[in-house]
Amino acid sequence: MNRMTPLITTLSASLFFPLLAAAATPQEQLATYVQNAGGRADASAGQAFFNAKHGRDWSCATCHSATPTVSGKHATTSKAITPLAPSADAARFNDVAKTEKWFRRNCNDVVGRECSAAEKANVLAWLISLKP
Amino acid sequence: MNKRFPRMPRTLAILASLGMFGVNPMAIANDGKRQAPPAKYIEECASCHAPFPAKMLPAASWTTLMSSLDRHFGTDASVDAATAITLSQWLRDNASRRMSTRPPEDRLTKGSEFLREHREISPAVWSRPTIKSAGNCAACHTNSAEGRFSEHDVRIPKQ
Numbered sequence: 001m002n003r004m005t006p007l008i009t010t011l012s013a014s015l016f017f018p019l020l021a022a023a024a025t026p027q028e029q030l031a032t033y034v035q036n037a038g039g040r041a042d043a044s045a046g047q048a049f050f051n052a053k054h055g056r057d058w059s060c061a062t063c064h065s066a067t068p069t070v071s072g073k074h075a076t077t078s079k080a081i082t083p084l085a086p087s088a089d090a091a092r093f094n095d096v097a098k099t100e101k102w103f104r105r106n107c108n109d110v111v112g113r114e115c116s117a118a119e120k121a122n123v124l125a126w127l128i129s130l131k132p
Numbered sequence: 133m134n135k136r137f138p139r140m141p142r143t144l145a146i147l148a149s150l151g152m153f154g155v156n157p158m159a160i161a162n163d164g165k166r167q168a169p170p171a172k173y174i175e176e177c178a179s180c181h182a183p184f185p186a187k188m189l190p191a192a193s194w195t196t197l198m199s200s201l202d203r204h205f206g207t208d209a210s211v212d213a214a215t216a217i218t219l220s221q222w223l224r225d226n227a228s229r230r231m232s233t234r235p236p237e238d239r240l241t242k243g244s245e246f247l248r249e250h251r252e253i254s255p256a257v258w259s260r261p262t263i264k265s266a267g268n269c270a271a272c273h274t275n276s277a278e279g280r281f282s283e284h285d286v287r288i289p290k291q
Contacts, residue, residue, distance in 0.1 A: 076206065077181040078268045101212075108208035 026086040026093035030124045036117035043129050046122030054111040060123070064111075069132045085130040093124065169279040170222055176211050180247075182269035183279040186226035188245045193238040194223035205237075241266035253288075262289040 024032075034041050050060040050068075065071040068084035086092045093099055107115040115123075169183050177183055186194070198220040202210040211219070228245055231242040235243035246266070255262065262271055275285045 036146065074180050076265075076267075078265055079181055105208040105210060108202075109206075 023094060024096050026128050029093055029096060029099055030121060030128060032096075033117050033121035033124060037121045038118070041118075041121035041125035043122065043126040046119075046124070046126030049119055050123055050126065056110060056112060058110050060106065060110055067130070068127065069130050070119060083132075085127050085132070086087075088132045093127070098113065161264065167226075169287070170218070171217055172215055173222065174279065176215060177209075178277065178279075180207070180209065181267055182273070182276040184240050185279070186223045187228045188240045189223075189227060189243055190231040190234055191224040191227035193240075193243075194220065194227055196234075197239050198223065205239075207218055227263045257288060260289060260291050262291065 024089065050064075051066055053059045053121070060076055061068075062075050063081055064084045069120040071083055072081040073079070074081060083089045084092055086094075103115055103120055107113065107119075169186075174183050189197075197204070198216060201216070203210050228243075231244055233244070235246075240246055250266075258266065264271075269281070272286050272288050273281050274287050275282070
């Protein structure tokens with residue numbers, strides 16, 4: 001072993017491990033939510049949840065549009081939001097930490113609390129079912 | 133000299149680890165010119181609004197905004213603790229040095245720097261349907277998504 005080996009190992013681990021640890025397909029993330037929710041996901045319940053207001057000003061659809069195979073628009077800033085359905089934007093639901101971060105933020109805004117595993121499973125099942 | 137980390141690779145290692153935290157090593161190496169915002173700033177803040185230039189608010193405003201991200205103008209914009217530290221530091225380091233007062237609610241679009249830069253824009257222009265909000269930077273600043281607000285990149289829509 002030469003003296004560079006520890007450095008190369010450290011660099012490789014620090015650069016690539018976080019990506020490997022967080023990367024997951026939408027289907028893999030759905031499987032985790034389904035498991036945590038006790039076994040099944042209901043896409044039509046997810047669609048209803050997505051389009052309903054939950055005692056506050058906004059629904060998910062307010063910013064993401066009712067059929068999120070198309071772009072949405074932020075309700076206050078008007079900034080364009082790329083489609084949420086994975087079939088319309090390959091960058092959607094490919095990173096567990098990012099998915100969890102946005103569920104946490106947006107469920108707080110829309111529902112006033114964090115969403116349950118069942119609610120996340122239902123919504124994600126519906127989003128995965130959408131085709132452009 | 134540390135035997136395991138000779139000088140040159142150690143520099144590379146530091147730059148690489150900065151990259152992990154979203155700090156662009158090239159921005160540090162590129163002294164003189166205005167630095168691009170860190171990748172983390174674009175990722176966390178520019179999902180909902182343009183990556184506002186740090187120099188448009190005083191450091192005290194950034195400190196207040198960054199400590200209340202869970203209640204950020206009506207939305208939960210919270211970030212993890214490490215990201216909050218990194219971004220707070222960058223915002224304070226690049227904050228306005230000439231703004232002596234904080235704008236109402238620490239709103240950048242109510243600040244003296246923003247108002248001065250936009251003093252030639254009439255109320256009729258602001259009310260155009262494609263603009264509407266002072267926070268809708270992308271309506272006129274064509275490269276605002278990357279944090280570039282140069283006057284050369286401004287295209288004001290006709291309606």
